[in-house]
Amino acid sequence: AAKKGIALVELDDDGVDKAFRADVLAGLGEQQKAVPARWLYDDAGSQLFEDITQLPEYYPTRAETEILSARGAEFAELIGPGRAVVEFGSGSSVKTPLLLKAIDPAAYVPLDISGDFLRAAATDLAVKFPGLPVYPVEADFMRRVELPPEVAEMPKLGFFPGSTIGNMVARTSVDLLRTMRETLGEGSKLLIGMDLIKDPAVLEAAYDDAQGVTAEFNYNLVRRINRELDGDIPLEALLHEARWVDDYARIEMHLVAQRDIAFTVSGRRFSMQAGETIHTENSHKFDRRTSTTLLLAGGWTPAHLWLDSERRFSLILADA
Numbered sequence: 001a002a003k004k005g006i007a008l009v010e011l012d013d014d015g016v017d018k019a020f021r022a023d024v025l026a027g028l029g030e031q032q033k034a035v036p037a038r039w040l041y042d043d044a045g046s047q048l049f050e051d052i053t054q055l056p057e058y059y060p061t062r063a064e065t066e067i068l069s070a071r072g073a074e075f076a077e078l079i080g081p082g083r084a085v086v087e088f089g090s091g092s093s094v095k096t097p098l099l100l101k102a103i104d105p106a107a108y109v110p111l112d113i114s115g116d117f118l119r120a121a122a123t124d125l126a127v128k129f130p131g132l133p134v135y136p137v138e139a140d141f142m143r144r145v146e147l148p149p150e151v152a153e154m155p156k157l158g159f160f161p162g163s164t165i166g167n168m169v170a171r172t173s174v175d176l177l178r179t180m181r182e183t184l185g186e187g188s189k190l191l192i193g194m195d196l197i198k199d200p201a202v203l204e205a206a207y208d209d210a211q212g213v214t215a216e217f218n219y220n221l222v223r224r225i226n227r228e229l230d231g232d233i234p235l236e237a238l239l240h241e242a243r244w245v246d247d248y249a250r251i252e253m254h255l256v257a258q259r260d261i262a263f264t265v266s267g268r269r270f271s272m273q274a275g276e277t278i279h280t281e282n283s284h285k286f287d288r289r290t291s292t293t294l295l296l297a298g299g300w301t302p303a304h305l306w307l308d309s310e311r312r313f314s315l316i317l318a319d320a
């Protein structure tokens, strides 16, 4: 019987996610090989990302959490009580409670494409905030989402922490911001985390840590391709690299071939010359001007910007 939790995933005859196969085969066929970053987050990848957030070099989670815990009184004053908080993504057990505690919301609506993560996060939250109505919605928030009727009349606060917006190229992030505005409606606000441009050595260390956890996160994608798409990519011939690309103000993750290799994925042949790479993730960084421009292009007017004490990360409140 079909589970509700897999409603958004279409499977091939052999039980493989169609979109995963299509994305990987198309991406490996490009001149610059690339796989969309969303495929990094299977169960193992999501666990590895959790581990990344604990690393000494990976500052964004700590910096944003510091802002959320230090600025509660200002959030309360600028956002006010009685809003429905709509979180894009199923929510972190640390950040979301800090926000909810500060602003006295009327409801909490987590949106996520993964029903399993969503239900776990919603249950966790409902236990921490008895009396707060929680309405989880299983949906792809890259498209306009129909919010539950119970929150229709409430003013909304969108919450999009983690600098996840940085994983998208400008076109896609502007589309998402505009879609969020449609989902949330007139009079809504958005609280969004955006990581800042800084010393490239600090950025590269954050994405290539000494313990090799981020490398494992990147290698996990290859393991997933080999396992789910019947691949034989020689993992030992690929090396994790995090490079700051100044022209685009972003960290790129790549897998670099250490020698000439040839391999098969889902019956298709591919080859890489030594030094050639598979591009697996972008993480764009911002400054005040570029974050302002991006938000304005997406239909949002920045109203307030907070920094952590070391000025590494920004949290921005914007009006629809």
Ligand code: AVJ
Binding pocket: 049, 052, 060, 162, 163, 164, 166, 167, 206, 207, 214, 217, 281, 282, 283
């Ligand atoms: C979860 C997408 C915000 O880009 O910093 C961490 C993912 N990749 N280390 C980021 C990530 C490598 C992270 N985001």
